[in-house]
Amino acid sequence: MLRVYHSNRLDVLEALMEFIVERERLVAPFEPEMILVQSTGMAQWLQMTLSQKFGIAANIAFPLPASFIWEMYVRVLPDIPKESAFSKQSMSWKLMTLLPQLLDKDEFVLLRHYLTDDTDKRKLFQLSARAADLFDQYLVYRPDWLTQWEAGETVEGLGEAQNWQAPLWKALVEYTAALGQPRWHRANLYQRFIQTLESATACPPGLPSRVFICGISALPPVYLRALQALGKHIEIHLLFTNPCRYYWGDIKDPAWLAKLMARQRRHSFEDRHLPLFRENQNPEALFNSDGEQDIGNPLLASWGKLGRDYIYLLSELENSQELDAFVDITPDNLLHRIQADILELESHAVAGVNLEEYSRSDNKRLLDPEDNSLSFHVCHSPQREVEILHDRLLAMLEADPTLTPRDIIVMVADIDSYSPFIQAVFGSAPTERYLPYAISDRRARQSHPVLQAFISLLSLPDSRFVSEDVLALLDVPVLAARFTINEEGLRYLRLWVNESGIRWGIDDDNVRELELPATGQHTWQFGLTRMLLGYAMESAQGEWQSVLPYDESSGLIAELVGHLASLLMQLNIWRRGLAQERPLEE
Secondary structure, three states: OEEEEEEOOHHHHHHHHHHHHHHOOOOOOOOOEEEEOOOHHHHHHHHHHHHHHHOOOOOEEOOOHHHHHHHHHHHHOOOOOOOOOOOHHHHHHHHHHHHHHHOOOHHHHHHHHHOOOOOOOHHHHHHHHHHHHHHHHHHHHOHHHHHHHHOOOOOOOOOOOHHHHHHHHHHHHHHHHHOOOOOOOHHHHHHHHHHHHHHOOOOOOOOOOEEEEEOOOOOOHHHHHHHHHHOOOOEEEEEEEOOOOOOOOOOOOHHHHHHHHOOOEEEOOOOOEEOOOOOOOOHHHHEOOOOOEOOOOHHHHHHOHHHHHHHHHHHOOOOEEEEEOOOOOOOOOHHHHHHHHHHOOOOOOOOOOOHHHHHHOOOOOOOOOOOOOOOOOOOOOHHHHHHHHHHHHHHHHHHOOOOOHHHOOOOOOOHHHHHHHHHHHHHOOOHHHOOOOOOOOOOHHHHOHHHHHHHHHHOHHHOOOOHHHHHHHOOOHHHHHHOOOOHHHHHHHHHHHHHOOOOOOOOHHHHHHOOOOOOOOOOHHHHHHHHHHHHHOOHHHOOEOOEOOOOOOOOHHHHHHHHHHHHHHHHHHHHHHHHOOOOOOO
8 A cells, every 4th residue: 555654854754664663564574675765865864773773774775766667667567678768868879879860850940050060960969869868858847748759749839849849759769669679668668567566456566565756746647547556455654744734735626625625644553533624614716716725835935845745646646555654844034934834834024015004014023133043145156155054063062962973964956066165164173073974866977076087088188287186197097007106296397387388278289270370388398398307407507499498396206207207208198089970879
């Protein structure tokens, strides 16, 4: 059965999962627990909390929803490959082959215009990747569109983009079949999957005994229907973090409202049922003629659009059980008051457009000037934001001895852009102000310097070989070690490169390739010549072939110049190799 647990506290939902795992043990001792998560960060947090409860957290699988659903397709349906032929990466490469063949057709005039003068095929690669990403989203959120396009039909009411997207999708499906790959994808499999499960009289072999869904803010409708079908044969526990105890979604028609009125949520901890609506005696008054609910809390109404739609999707699930696990909030500070208002679907914000209305507002609350539960900081830079954050965390830890760093999480919209500032502030703090920290959910290229260096090397054909960029490659220890350059040697090289006048460009030929005038100076060849000449003679002896020796690169330490020259020679070889055209197979 599919059970949906609603709570305003994630730790309560996690405790419910612990209770179920402990009380209802799996029959097969080696069967892994299956917990669907939205990110690796949530998986790590669940592992830590489960290990605290049970002393160990092992034999637990944390798949993402998309990979789990496809795995269920493979287990339930015959002849389904382990990997889809319509993955985003696979579609990108296929579209790179297909698009040039279709550009002469009238439907693709916009794409033909975009790909004009695409000599290096970069635009084609980018367009193919964007189209593959678009189709990947359609597979999840608009499978009905793809089904119609695959049949040669069009979808009524769509814009001009359908004129080229529909034939492109059909051509992609036909090309995939011509390659001998299965035509199965998420759009044409999920209905077959649901029908198979609903018609089965016994549980199909290979299904997990139970599945938990934890920490996922929203699931696509097709995934919910697939989970509902699975719930006929196995236990599905959907743990949903819901800020409001009442139904705050919209409705599609009055008949649906009447159906919702008859439903109640069972309390998770007590033997009683709770109403679904705040105004349970007259819920019709909550909705306008379009079925939209006039949410009583403006903050929930403006920031909760995604949750509002998801609440409606959850209400559509049939043969499911809803359980209430909300925790009452004591409004003892500003933050708790806001949370309590959202929980109870109320608003005690001060209302009034002028002074008279403001003074008459009955919902005014007296705020404590010392209340710092919610604060806003206006900062002139990201660095300053992180510095203030560090100071505030130290103050909080000092004021509350029970608070520990493991209890604190900092949310950032773009963690990659803030990572350097976090490392600079938190990583360089003195011992008495040091706070343990970890940065999660960074892109792989940001968290692994070797990968970052590799991606930089792939861009060598377009590189100007700016001195700072080349020396930055030597900040990667494995790359520096490859050319026998240690940390001390890198400090010398930074000084020598700057003082010898190296700015950009490998040599004059490289400068001309970039369609810029060559001066014979400030290139790597010019600077290395000065350094090597400085090993052979002093600058006091004058110029040699219009080149003045650089004196600092002399003595035993001069071998660093040879190592640097080896790096530049290798970079130039890679640059020329990457600039050559090669077939896709290579």
